[in-house]
Amino acid sequence: MKISTMRFLDRLVGIPLCAMLTLWHRAVRLVAREHDAPVRRILFIKLAEQGSTVLAVSAIQRAIAMVGRANVYFMVFEENRFVLDLMDLIPPENVIAIRAEGWLGTFANTIAAVRRTRGLRIDAAVDLEFFARSSAALAYLSGAGRRIGFHGRGAEGPYRGNLMTHRLRYNPHLHTSETFRFMVDAIELDPTDLPAVPFAPAKTGAEPPPFRPASDELERVRRIVADAAGTESFRPLVLLNANCSDLIPLRAWPRDRYLVLARRLLASVPDLHIAFTGAPVEGPAAERLVQEIDSPRCFSLAGRTTLRELLVAFMHADVLVTNDSGPAHFASLTPIEVVALFGPEHPSLFGSRSPRSHILWAGLACSPCVSALNNRETPCRNNLCMQHIGVDAVHELVLRLLGEGARAGRSSKVGGAPQPERAVPLVQVTWPPVGEAIKR
Template sequence: MAELFIVDKKRNMKLNTLRYLDRKLGIPLCNSLYFFKKIFFRYKRIKFDRKKVKKILVIKIWGMGSIVLASPLFKNLKENFPEAEIWFLTKSGFESIYSNKFFNHTETIKLKGFLSAVWNFLKLIVKFRRNKFDLVIDLEIVSRYTALLSYLSGAKIKVGFEITGQNKDKFYDFKVLYHESKHISEMFLNTLKTLGLETVPRNPLPPVFANDTEEAFILKKYGVKKPYVVININASELAYQRRLAPEQFSLIIKNISDFFPEYSIILIGSKEETNYVGGFKNVFLPEIRNVFDLSGKTNLSELFFIISEARLVISNDSGPAHAASSFGVPLIVFFGPESPTIYAPQGGEKTIFYSRIHCSPCISVYKDKKIKCQFDAECLTGIDVGKINKKVLEYLKNNRDKNHRNNFKEI
């Protein structure tokens, strides 16, 4: 199995380098800039006046799932400022999740390494200062990079998260206290509440895809027939340790194929995850004909369409799980290193498998979300596959003829 993880390690090294630099360079930079600010700029209490807000920047770079969970904030922001011009800064590739549904303009950033991060940082500062934003909302929890970007953007009002020991909140005019006992969607909404704005709690809104006719072509192209189940064996480079073991996934898939041979089984994944997914299929499922590997073969719009039409989605704690939940598609999701208290999918019919062992959750914002597992991923390997299979069969028996997307109503 070692050959399946080569690409993963390369991507993980890049992210760990960025995390390391964000802490080792970000903290002294934040402290130095704050010291400079205290000496040369007289403190002035900032008052928020919503009538003066004409241009807004929202920053959320990492995590497709987190962007989906932030959609209630996006909707409320649009409702509070219907005439404002709203910009969105995110990682390259995520700009199509909501397209122009909430934003007038989307700016993307590529973080391939230290030099690209610095170069993009400088370019963005110039662009943001030229555009003269009235309000910046930084939704990144631990990033000093985005805190510095928010401050140097020149925006009149800056909102972000306050977390003990992270040395980033000193640049925000209005702060939201991070709580590990609250769901992240609620904390995102609090960025508006801290400004004294009214918000309406709602479930995440479904991502955007073009239209059924265009997107359905991808199924026909690869010979996938309905009904089908979508399986996501991946987790992003933010924390690969969130993945259920390949051996466990193989037992789940073989069980579906045995009891529901009329179902197609779709394996999904990004281009970067193609080797992992392809290797998994070749090693564990070489003779199962109703398994289709679509990893790296779909864009986000096509992926969202495929998820929206599924009878069931089975996923690790990652973006596709949150997309499925937003469409109201039945979902089985596995949590281990991360806490479902903070990141559980919102909306739709779902079952969360979470062992709650002594060391879980181990992902912490106080450690920059880095994981050093000493217990061989016991939080995930300890999940009973028999119980998972029982729940899978229950869902599939009850959902043979349902189209859950047709039942979804946007609030």
């Protein structure tokens, strides 16, 4: 199901549903258990956005420390569960996956998921979906005596009823990983004291657990890449993720920039290969890019791999260039260097904290324009924030990363002429922050 469809349903169905559940709750005070009962089982609800699931690693680890690995559950759409399976933080059987199969099918699968959570006798439900109404309703219907989530006060955030026992105030100055961790810590707070919180947010710089595919899987995907490249010697390899999900189309970097970047990289590094990645539906667009570049060292992997195989392909590559999207985050599970291009959202909130993540952000006065408080929606239709990220800056950064990889023995020798000076600085965001700037 498309994100745009889910948002429409979240408004059309979610608002009246949350209102009715709120009235029901006020009338009968029907809760599974009181909030001061011991917490033995914790449920996370994060239906969409694979990248944000990676940012929840510290929160999941904190929940495991509280109740044990076997007692932590996660509700997610089936299409997004693969990230949880890759990280292997909780048992696979503890992932409550909802299959999106049209309106009626999704509704039936959601009811089945609710029945399962109620049968598990969940003690605490942590709603990681910020201000979505559907997740608020699911948290309430789970039967959990403690329901932790964000509650809009005044003009802060969209309406989602009054279904949480622990009503938190969303802090737009915390990194998302810190926000998710703080929500788990809030389980132990007295809800009558909220939204005041007596502690500082825990620092969450820890990397997610590394992805470790089997040797036969590594070889199978290496063969896929070699067949697409037409050669066994495809290293060094740069992957370009030129697509953008329909979640926030404004995240996309202009198509012509990828063309120019690919041509410059191929000219700068004589033995470099470049591959475009993407879902099967994006295969034709990726092939057109390859045809326009017209180089035997440029090929497409779009539609040739599953999402899991794409992560294995990351382990056969040196650098990934992508917009702010799922691959920018789950690539942190692998050794690949990532150049992530940010625009409508702020990297200090949603950027990966992996030391292999290198973020470029123009930092225009209008950016960021989407946030949890406006339900990730904006009237902007002209993403100047992405257009102001020039090819020169990305080209320079990729060459530097390839050079560092060559010195570490990961790829071949990198060359190329020095690039011209640019006038307007781009902020390069790294973790930990170093305040470095790259001229554009």
